[in-house]
Amino acid sequence: MNRLNELFKKxxxxxxxxxxxxxxxxxxxxxxxxxxxxxGGADFIEIGFPYSDPVADGPVIQASSQVALNNGMTLPILFEQLKDLRKRVSIPVLLMGYVNPVLQYGVENFCNKAAEVGVDGVIVPDLPMYEYENLYKNCFLENKLSNIFLVTPQTSEERIRKIDELSNGFIYLLSSSSTTGKDLQVSDAADAYFQRIKNMELRNPTMIGFGISDQKSFDKAAEYTRGAIVGSAFVKTLGKPDGIAGISGFIRTIK
Known part of the structure; x- marks a missing residue:
């Protein structure tokens, strides 16, 4: 088990x-x-590697990606920075981004390097499930990397079952089919979607992302899943003059 599996177990x-x-x-x-x-109290973190065409992201994360690219961030530079990751951070760490930079870097090289620096899992929303299963799964497993799949309200039960079969970390439930940064949908339809997934009694734990921005939305997500992922609301905080200094205060507004 990697650190992520240990977290969900304990x-x-x-x-x-x-x-x-x-x-x-x-x-x-x-x-x-x-x-x-x-x-500050985060249980695990997701580090996004920027891409020039982040289609699933809302304006806040898109803007942060553009700043990061302008600053010169690339996968090779990120991996160089992460060489000291495990000297400073003990909680699980995932990398999240789009498939194009991973393919350019080389999937096998990417997996090897991620494992080498102490990464526990990867979220690549536009990596087709078929390609993962038939081309890359063994590379992920050999490096003890959890590949995290995304589920939307429109995902069929058959596909969710398949995702559950292929997963070895958690399943990422998108609160809606919109881009990141929208507020969590608190509605009968959203409740029915979350309850439907909960009733499936999947083998893997689930987490809700997209639209979690405060304690109310975090608590709502935790009614149906093991917890939630905060993205845009935190990136907004980082953009303030005292961004890094304000991290622990931000986390206290969530949990």
Missing amino acids: KTTPILSIYFTAGYPNLDSTLDIAEALEK
Whole structure:
């Protein structure tokens, strides 16, 4: 088991994950932010590697990606920064981004390097499930990397069952089919969607993302899943003048 599996096995209270973009607000702020998140009470973190066409992201994360790219952030630079990751951070760490940079870097090289620096899992929303299963799964497994799949309200039960079969970390439930940064849908339709997934009694734990921004939305997500992922609301905080200094205060507004 990697650190992520251990967390879900041992933690009994709702789990909070925080996403931020590597290279934002400054090129060299990645490890400082990661360390501050752990000290502030995040249970695991997702480090986004920026891409020039982030189609699933809303304006806040898109803007942070553009700043990071302008700052010079690339996958090779990120991996160089993460060489000291496990000297400073003990909680699970995932990398999140789009498939194009991973293919350019080389999937096998990417998996090997991620494992080498102490990464526990990867979220690549536009990596087709078929390609993962038939081309890359063994590479992920050999490096003890959890590949995290996303589920939307429109995902069929058949596909969810398949995702559950292929997963070895958690399943990421999108609160809606919109881009990141929208508020969590608190409606009968959303409740029915979350309850439907809960009733499936999946083998893997689930987490809700997209629209979690405060304690109310975090608590709502935890009614149906093991916890929630905060992205856009945190990236907004990082954009403030005292961004890194305000991390622990931000986490206290969530949990």
